[in-house]
Amino acid sequence: MTGGYDEERLHQQFDRPRRRTRPRTKDRPRHADAEDAWVVGIDRGRYTLLVGDDDRRVTAMKSRPLGRKGVVVGDRVRVVGDTSGRPDTLARIVDVEERSTVLRRTADDDETHERVVVANADQLVVVTALADPPPRPRLVDRCLVAAYDAGMTPLVCLTKADLADPAPLAEQLAPLHVDVVVTERGGDLAMLRERLRGRTSVLVGHSGVGKSTLVNALVPDAELTTGHVNEVTGRGRHTSTAARVLALPFGGWIVDTPGIRSFGLAHVSADGLLAAFGDLKEVAVDCPRGCQHTASDPECALDAAVADGRVDAARVDSFRRLLASREGE
Ligand SMILES: Nc1nc2c(ncn2[C@@H]2O[C@H](COP(=O)(O)OP(=O)(O)OP(=O)(O)O)[C@@H](O)[C@H]2O)c(=O)[nH]1
Numbered sequence: 001m002t003g004g005y006d007e008e009r010l011h012q013q014f015d016r017p018r019r020r021t022r023p024r025t026k027d028r029p030r031h032a033d034a035e036d037a038w039v040v041g042i043d044r045g046r047y048t049l050l051v052g053d054d055d056r057r058v059t060a061m062k063s064r065p066l067g068r069k070g071v072v073v074g075d076r077v078r079v080v081g082d083t084s085g086r087p088d089t090l091a092r093i094v095d096v097e098e099r100s101t102v103l104r105r106t107a108d109d110d111e112t113h114e115r116v117v118v119a120n121a122d123q124l125v126v127v128t129a130l131a132d133p134p135p136r137p138r139l140v141d142r143c144l145v146a147a148y149d150a151g152m153t154p155l156v157c158l159t160k161a162d163l164a165d166p167a168p169l170a171e172q173l174a175p176l177h178v179d180v181v182v183t184e185r186g187g188d189l190a191m192l193r194e195r196l197r198g199r200t201s202v203l204v205g206h207s208g209v210g211k212s213t214l215v216n217a218l219v220p221d222a223e224l225t226t227g228h229v230n231e232v233t234g235r236g237r238h239t240s241t242a243a244r245v246l247a248l249p250f251g252g253w254i255v256d257t258p259g260i261r262s263f264g265l266a267h268v269s270a271d272g273l274l275a276a277f278g279d280l281k282e283v284a285v286d287c288p289r290g291c292q293h294t295a296s297d298p299e300c301a302l303d304a305a306v307a308d309g310r311v312d313a314a315r316v317d318s319f320r321r322l323l324a325s326r327e328g329e
């Protein structure tokens, strides 16, 4: 740990998403001694937790009573056993708290089974390069749909502004009212830091857009390896981690999920997405029952609202583009 880091962490405890205080119901007597913990890493069946006021890093496994209930990064859990955080100890997760947000992907679009990727994060940062690799607007749309579906606030981060003008893409996103930040090589990250401060943010974007570059600039010791190998699990703490939560030195957290490249959105309904567009939702109360709100729904009230100037055509078009982006990959 580098100098000054502990001071930063003290400050972060106030920024960390609040633990839900749970009622001690009579059906939980067995684990009255369990402690609250936060899942900050998962690697092949082993969970890294932060436990206690001192944020001890504890390695844990799922306990049998959890059954097939999933535990994902960001989950608030209850843990028993050795939670000292000493090397070569293994605690047990006995319960998972209700999730405030749920970022899902479907394994394949034809597979209806949803998979939760991250729980309780509040912001989805969609990272897109302006060039090299060229932007994929449809992928951005799909990420936005996933964010709204998850109950997360989307933020679009346009990288590599030293290579291309951000204006065209920013203009295309404007009717969605989504926040956009622009970064470039050697540039100032103050705007991005401001958006990340005090929040738990998940970064997504396809290969080469500059996610690792951003994470390394934001979290100075992100690449540090401790060299310590847990003798129970046989694994190093920072090696080949599937997903992890990183503390931002200025307050807040970043969830690094190398696994997410795209989202299956087959489970997102038209009305589900509409819920993220408050102004359009208000207008759509006049839609016929079962309206899918597309341009080919003849009675869709969104068209009437555009015609008489209550809503902007570009806003409706953008909403419909997002609706359409649910199809396919
Ligand atoms: N010109 C320019 N290059 C950048 C910028 N940000 C990152 N790069 C370069 O883009 C390449 C890819 O960056 P990474 O940070 O590895 O991208 P990534 O999204 O983490 O990619 P994966 O690790 O494949 O998921 C590297 O060569 C970076 O140096 C930028 O703002 N401008």
Ligand SMILES: [Zn+2]
Pocket (backbone or CB within 6 Å): 284, 287, 288, 291, 292, 293, 294, 297, 299, 300, 301, 302
């Ligand atoms: Zn409609």
